[in-house]
Amino acid sequence: MLPIILAAKYTEYMLLGYGVSALILGIVIGSIWWRYQMLQKDEALLEQLEKEEKP
């Protein structure tokens, strides 16, 4: 099966299509992950500040 696929034409467009798709979806998922990490840092800072507030 693999030789049939590799022998077919326009393989470069198939690779480009899937590569760009992975990049766009990676950016969407990565941005959610990154923002979540930033929020966790914020939360840790808040907890520290709340502790300092309490006598």
Added chain:
Amino acid sequence: MTTYHPNRTRLLNMMTYISMGLVFLSSLMVFAYARPEALQGNAQKIFYIHLGTFFGSFVLFSVAVVGGIQFLRTRNNKWDILGLATIEVGLGFALVNIVTGSIWARPIWNTWWTWDPRLLTVTIMWLTYAAYMMLRSGIEDPERRRRFAAVYSILAFSSVILTVVIIRIRPDTIHPVAGGPSVTSPDASGDFNMSPRVVQTLMFSIFTYIVVSITVAWHRIRLENRAQYIQSRKVELLLNA
């Protein structure tokens, strides 16, 4: 204030693993099971992710309509978060759909882009939802922002309906129809003669990207819930200082 639901987190984790498994299986089917098309060669394989991501964005934009209607009925913030999350993630999926279509068009239509009716309506659809994100962030009053977003998400869906319908009613489009009735295929057989392997791979890819889109949108909802929870804690801390 947002509360933590351990059962929901477990379900979301499960959905995430299922999505990853589905993407792996779907890739296996695309690259090792479905045979290349005789005329289009491997460029035809783009079609699986192109259609899959379109259905993913279609489902998300439909859910945004439900979120909009429910917000206007109940004024509950959770529906606004649902609308925001589904439109943001839907935009990403719609972008993949547009870009993969353009890459497929280069060898098949001999051009990266043409102002075909379908390409025009899908661009309008994408810009309509992109404008939602920009306009939403421009309104400072939260209640007004939520009301505006709810109405906009309902009205914006007309661009999705137009995108779906256009290839079935305009005879001058060169965009192929995979299935269902159209001007060029009144018997609903579509413009392709698909082998059983291609049909199975296509159906599985569509299912995969619908599940993936829902999972990613759910993660986005969790992020927004968390952001609003932390914001309320910040305000509380400032008020007590």
